[in-house]
Amino acid sequence: MAKKSVYKDTLEKNHPGDEEFHQAVHEVYEDIMPTYKRSSAYKTSSILTQLMEPDRILRFRVSWQDDKGSIQVNRGWRVQYSNALGAYKGGLRFHPTVNESILKFLGFEQCFKNALTGLPMGGAKGGSDFDPKEKSEAEILRFCQAFMSELYRYIGPHIDVPAGDINVGAREIGYMQGHYLKLTNRWEGALTGKGETWGGSAGRIEATGYGLIYFLQNMLEAHDGKLSEKKILISGAGNVALHAAEKCLAEDATVLTVSDSGGTLYFKDGLDETTLKKIKKIKLEEYGALKDVKEGSYKKGKSPWDIADADIALPCATQNEIDKDAAKKLVNRGISFLAEGANMPLTADAQQHIISKGIIYGPGKASNAGGVAVSGLERTQNASMAPWTREEVDEKLRSIMADIHDRSVEHIRRSDGIYHYRKGANIYAFTKLADALVAYGIK
Numbered sequence: 001m002a003k004k005s006v007y008k009d010t011l012e013k014n015h016p017g018d019e020e021f022h023q024a025v026h027e028v029y030e031d032i033m034p035t036y037k038r039s040s041a042y043k044t045s046s047i048l049t050q051l052m053e054p055d056r057i058l059r060f061r062v063s064w065q066d067d068k069g070s071i072q073v074n075r076g077w078r079v080q081y082s083n084a085l086g087a088y089k090g091g092l093r094f095h096p097t098v099n100e101s102i103l104k105f106l107g108f109e110q111c112f113k114n115a116l117t118g119l120p121m122g123g124a125k126g127g128s129d130f131d132p133k134e135k136s137e138a139e140i141l142r143f144c145q146a147f148m149s150e151l152y153r154y155i156g157p158h159i160d161v162p163a164g165d166i167n168v169g170a171r172e173i174g175y176m177q178g179h180y181l182k183l184t185n186r187w188e189g190a191l192t193g194k195g196e197t198w199g200g201s202a203g204r205i206e207a208t209g210y211g212l213i214y215f216l217q218n219m220l221e222a223h224d225g226k227l228s229e230k231k232i233l234i235s236g237a238g239n240v241a242l243h244a245a246e247k248c249l250a251e252d253a254t255v256l257t258v259s260d261s262g263g264t265l266y267f268k269d270g271l272d273e274t275t276l277k278k279i280k281k282i283k284l285e286e287y288g289a290l291k292d293v294k295e296g297s298y299k300k301g302k303s304p305w306d307i308a309d310a311d312i313a314l315p316c317a318t319q320n321e322i323d324k325d326a327a328k329k330l331v332n333r334g335i336s337f338l339a340e341g342a343n344m345p346l347t348a349d350a351q352q353h354i355i356s357k358g359i360i361y362g363p364g365k366a367s368n369a370g371g372v373a374v375s376g377l378e379r380t381q382n383a384s385m386a387p388w389t390r391e392e393v394d395e396k397l398r399s400i401m402a403d404i405h406d407r408s409v410e411h412i413r414r415s416d417g418i419y420h421y422r423k424g425a426n427i428y429a430f431t432k433l434a435d436a437l438v439a440y441g442i443k
Contacts, residue, residue: 007048018101023348024108031426047434054081054107058154062128064146067136076147078126080160081107084436086120087158091165093127109343112429113365116404119376124160132167144175152180157189163375164193189382192375201378202390209243211370211401216339218405219362228252233304235259236316237283237290240341244314249273257304262289265296266307305329316341324349331357340364363422366408373400
């Protein structure tokens with residue numbers, strides 16, 4: 001009789017059909033199993049089972065009125081995954097693909113990501129299947145207020161501090177923060193990602209994209225490389241992708257692509273700062289499409305991995321955007337480094353293929369932690385009522401990303417001349433979470 005897995009049967013029994021969540025758990029547990037097996041305390045405390053179960057999942061109806069006067073109904077969630085290391089922290093996502101499996105995977109990943117930052121933050125994620133596309137400003141306002149009317153009961157600066165994510169930017173955070181104030185009559189740091197003039201942190205908008213490039217620079221330096229003059233493929237054209245592109249240009253790298261759901265904008269000789277400003281206006285302010293950009297060559301229905309050879313790939317769009325076939329294309333494109341700007345943008349098969357071919361791989365829990373890191377800094381500023389300058393925040397962000405890089409190699413050695421960052425990041429974060437749970441006895 002085949003020996004049963006330590007955790008797989010329990011995962012399948014308790015979370016049937018949750019594919020994204022299964023993928024995230026398998027990835028981590030594959031890397032940490034030797035560490036787990038060496039500790040009798042981890043086994044006695046059932047750490048694997050504890051970490052597979054969120055502390056709680058809050059699900060609620062969000063009813064709101066559209067511009068025609070009709071009542072619309074969406075589903076809302078908050079997955080408060082673990083507060084072992086601090087108050088729950090993680091973003092809110094508004095997108096029609098949002099479901100419980102995706103939010104559980106994101107909450108699980110957030111626990112490990114937040115552990116890597118060194119800041120006292122637990123992990124959470126939330127959102128709704130609301131689609132803001134083609135909605136009026138008034139409809140988005142009414143939805144955000146309806147969503148907060150349900151969520152406000154469960155959040156607060158010492159309980160759970162949500163932030164933004166896909167389709168939740170400063171506008172949506174503003175609407176929700178305003179309604180939280182109305183409902184509670186308390187000004188407190190219950191949300192991060194606020195505007196700089198009303199409690200937000202300087203540098204928060206840029207933080208995930210900039211942090212990605214700071215982590216990438218550490219990866220390059222650890223392997224005797226540098227960013228300048230490298231050719232880079234970026235997917236996505238949201239906040240993360242465009243600020244990653246901005247920082248790449250500042251470091252004299254050549255950005256060849258950005259993309260959205262319709263296709264890819266390709267720049268044979270590299271994106272320039274003037275065009276990047278136009279793209280930011282169209283995508284981040286007007287909520288338009290890349291096909292409306294006059295500069296560059298628009299490739300309808302194509303991904304960046306279909307188009308050009310390059311040195312570095314930065315997937316910044318969404319989960320599982322790169323499958324094994326796309327990973328093979330990246331290998332053939334000559335990519336030597338890949339760092340994730342999105343959460344789990346590679347399928348399990350794609351990850352295995354990339355790693356097996358010697359591409360140096362930066363997992364999202366490490367490489368895209370800059371956003372939550374600055375969210376943590378925003379909490380500190382709110383608590384102390386002392387805002388920091390953009391330069392101070394950027395310096396702290398650089399330092400945090402360097403520390404995350406170092407933590408990701410603390411428990412591993414080079415293999416075939418490279419660091420396997422995924423394994424190192426998973427072991428460090430798992431050990432930190434597991435040790436806290438052991439110390440608590442029964443949580």
